[in-house]
Amino acid sequence: MKALEVKNLSAFYGKIQVLWDVSFEVEEGEFVTIIGANGAGKTTLLKSISGLISNKKGTVTAFGKSIEQLSAAKIVRSHIGHVPEGRQLFHLMTVLENLESGADYLPHAKREAAKTKAYVYSLFPRLKEREKQLAGTLSGGERQMLAIGRALMTKPKLLLVDEPSLGLAPALTKTVFQALKTINQEGVTIVLVEQNVLQSLKAAQRAYVLENGEVVKSAEASSLLNDPEIQAAYLAI
Amino acid sequence: MKLRMNLVLLALAAVLLFFLPDLLKLFFDKASVSYLSLLINATSLAILALSWDILARTGQLSLAHAAFFGAGAYSTAILVKQTDVSLWLGLPLAALSAVLLALLLGSVTLQLRGIYFAIATLSFAEVLKAVIQKLPSSLAGGAAGINVEPLFRPQFIAGEMERWEIAFLRNESYFLLYAGLLLATIVLSLLIESSSLSYAFSAIRTNEEVAAVMGVKAARFKLLAFVLSSMPVGILGAIQAHRIGSVSPDETFNVGTTVLALVTPIFGGLYTSLGPILGALGLASIEEFLRRTFSEGYLIGYGIVLVLSILFMPKGIMGLLRSLRKAQRESL
Numbered sequence: 001m002k003a004l005e006v007k008n009l010s011a012f013y014g015k016i017q018v019l020w021d022v023s024f025e026v027e028e029g030e031f032v033t034i035i036g037a038n039g040a041g042k043t044t045l046l047k048s049i050s051g052l053i054s055n056k057k058g059t060v061t062a063f064g065k066s067i068e069q070l071s072a073a074k075i076v077r078s079h080i081g082h083v084p085e086g087r088q089l090f091h092l093m094t095v096l097e098n099l100e101s102g103a104d105y106l107p108h109a110k111r112e113a114a115k116t117k118a119y120v121y122s123l124f125p126r127l128k129e130r131e132k133q134l135a136g137t138l139s140g141g142e143r144q145m146l147a148i149g150r151a152l153m154t155k156p157k158l159l160l161v162d163e164p165s166l167g168l169a170p171a172l173t174k175t176v177f178q179a180l181k182t183i184n185q186e187g188v189t190i191v192l193v194e195q196n197v198l199q200s201l202k203a204a205q206r207a208y209v210l211e212n213g214e215v216v217k218s219a220e221a222s223s224l225l226n227d228p229e230i231q232a233a234y235l236a237i
Numbered sequence: 238m239k240l241r242m243n244l245v246l247l248a249l250a251a252v253l254l255f256f257l258p259d260l261l262k263l264f265f266d267k268a269s270v271s272y273l274s275l276l277i278n279a280t281s282l283a284i285l286a287l288s289w290d291i292l293a294r295t296g297q298l299s300l301a302h303a304a305f306f307g308a309g310a311y312s313t314a315i316l317v318k319q320t321d322v323s324l325w326l327g328l329p330l331a332a333l334s335a336v337l338l339a340l341l342l343g344s345v346t347l348q349l350r351g352i353y354f355a356i357a358t359l360s361f362a363e364v365l366k367a368v369i370q371k372l373p374s375s376l377a378g379g380a381a382g383i384n385v386e387p388l389f390r391p392q393f394i395a396g397e398m399e400r401w402e403i404a405f406l407r408n409e410s411y412f413l414l415y416a417g418l419l420l421a422t423i424v425l426s427l428l429i430e431s432s433s434l435s436y437a438f439s440a441i442r443t444n445e446e447v448a449a450v451m452g453v454k455a456a457r458f459k460l461l462a463f464v465l466s467s468m469p470v471g472i473l474g475a476i477q478a479h480r481i482g483s484v485s486p487d488e489t490f491n492v493g494t495t496v497l498a499l500v501t502p503i504f505g506g507l508y509t510s511l512g513p514i515l516g517a518l519g520l521a522s523i524e525e526f527l528r529r530t531f532s533e534g535y536l537i538g539y540g541i542v543l544v545l546s547i548l549f550m551p552k553g554i555m556g557l558l559r560s561l562r563k564a565q566r567e568s569l
Contacts, residue, residue, distance in 0.1 A: 088447045101436040109452075
């Protein structure tokens, strides 16, 4: 079954059209990345899928269920997690409280909260060490781990990840991408949106290239790494 | 665990509040009347402030609390005037009308944020006031208002009690009623704090988008906060109407109520149960002290105190206490 099927999706901010007939698919268990420059519409695309933007046309189907009409709160209940751009943590809450908040409003997630929390801690031992600390006191990398952890607490089968490398040192970016790979290997389908083209092509299996709100290319991630056009435009080789 | 400890503390406070009037009488004799009225002011301010804070926890900074207060006061006044039912039925009716009003206001302002929300809520009390003035005066009293019977008629024998003792008796009953309502509001606030509502409220306040992708149905929680916040204020309005003895558009829908509802929690410390209560105690005492010391023009002094407190303790009394405790821990 397809985890996600987006067909002819257009999205608008007021009268301004940001996405133009975007179509792409993700198989269950896949790790797909959508790359593109600043302003290409990557964040808008994820927000349209997770229901944060309602001004849109086209269809979005997740695990065989049509979700484009649903509110964001309903879409999480269809097992779609969203790690928003810029982490968006609750800075005055502790690490533990941030994690718990991910499961608190979803009955199916709440039942397994203790188990998921243990899993998140095994993935990011640093978070366990800082359990009682306020989220606002974490380093950039730890914040990203927490943002991913919080999204995992919602028990997603499909995880949408927005620009996790933002503001991170290269070494930390690698750690975070490695964690995403592990999460994927354990059965969670991942759609990663990134400006850091090199790292995301290395982590993902397939990739789509988004330019000015349109999908201009799609291929195996490894073949895009060797594509001269991509190299020239995004990899500065 | 923390909730249980707080409830035990609250039970102790309840016992203390119950005997407080007698203690005052014992120690201050004649002066106890004015202390009791100070306590009544502080308690009613605390109810208003804590209720306002409950709504503010969802990021909705309301300027509508005079509307809830007035709705409670007027629905009781009209009930008492038009029917012969028990006076006490006015209290649940006041709660109900405040809640209905909150649902209406809450649902039309759901999409508004920040200053736009505040302005929309501010206009609400004014609209309600205008409606009351325009209603037939046989129903709502028009601009002159309605007289409201007192809830308590203390038994006394003429000549055997001094005038201050009679005043004390009447105020004592009201004080116990206010104290009961305050305790109920505190329990409500503590329950919210210890339940998963507190996460939802602060998630919505911090970032409604993130709250949505965590599965928080923001609209529902925002309306719930409106309902919970309006209920005690509606009842407060009803009790006040009985105690003052009348309602009128200008007195009952007073902008002052709206302003105090937000100034007090800011002075005490936002988004906590204790902050608004400390704020109410502090502001009521400061006001009383200034009035006795300066009489005319004491409000200038009151204004200066508020300005200084915003400058030097922007997080209110709670913020001050937190930083003192931190300094103490670091010096150890």
